[in-house]
Amino acid sequence: MLKSEIAPKLLPFLTTAKSLTKKLENLSKKPLTVKVLSQKSRLLTLTEKKMCQLPLHRPILVWERKVLLFGDNPPSQMLEHQTSNQNAWIEATSLFPYNSLLGKNKRLKHLKNTPIGYILFKKNKELPFKRQFIILPHHISRQTVYQLNHKPIIIEEIFLPAFLDFLLQNH
Template identity: 35%
Template sequence: MYAFQTTRFQTAEPKWQDYRQFAAGKPPAPTARWLLDTGSLTAHLRRVSGGHFHVEVLAQRWQLPRLSERRLLGMGDRDWGLIREVLLCCHNQPWVFARSVMPASSLVGRLARLRHLDNRPLGHLLFTDHSMARDPYEICQMPSSGLQLGISPNSEKLLWGRRSRFLLSDRPIMVSEIFLPAFTPW
């Protein structure tokens, strides 16, 4: 059963920009390698952590997505989606905060299975679906204080993030990922 209450985890809306027009300058090369990689982040995290990877579900609920998310997904102003917020953890440390928006209209037919992911990574299912297509990234930088997850709450460190729209059988799903302070591969 899904919860319809507000979540105790809050995130500020980052200012997303097309990666080719990012105004803050180019990310440093090691950062860009992770931000702009088109492969599965889940698979990469499993590899660099030596398999010490797990997903911690923070919240999964039906709600109205943010305006920028609805626009990216081509949703109407009153269209609801299933919002899933998770931490991708390596060595029991949260490395990535991920927020997925799955419009109700996308979760039909064979994609209805995405309603019941539990602690399975969405990335694995996306990258094993032969119908999957992905739009170019949007990236952002945001202060870590914009993520109220109990992680470095007093830090003003800027965090890098990326998001993109996936199409599965021509049905849109958005995934955004914010790389947290404990993320060390770059």
């Protein structure tokens, strides 16, 4: 169960309208490390189409990118016996409908180990968005639909136990 004392400390990270990447880097005092878990094409679910206000009656192909974000203890600095993912702060899934990957947005398919926040919030801008929160016994996540150059993209960020522990101990 999430500890009640974490809520006030986590709220600024959950609700920021600006770059979560920048906020996490300010907290850890160093750049985030990104570990790409998977990148693939798949179809949007009905729920995801509704979130993006896209047509429900036809299949929509997206580029899905799943990553782990590490703040204070990236995988390369861990001891050999540690599970390489246990110190991840955030598990993020980005969904880019292929019709959103046109023009300036096509670089989103080639992020590699770059945090998406570097691209989305370049020049400190704020983007139009809709957001919902999901609270489960062991984590909290946020799902955000951003409008990037008038095209929808979905980003889900799960705040993992290592981040919540770091917040309790250091913030």
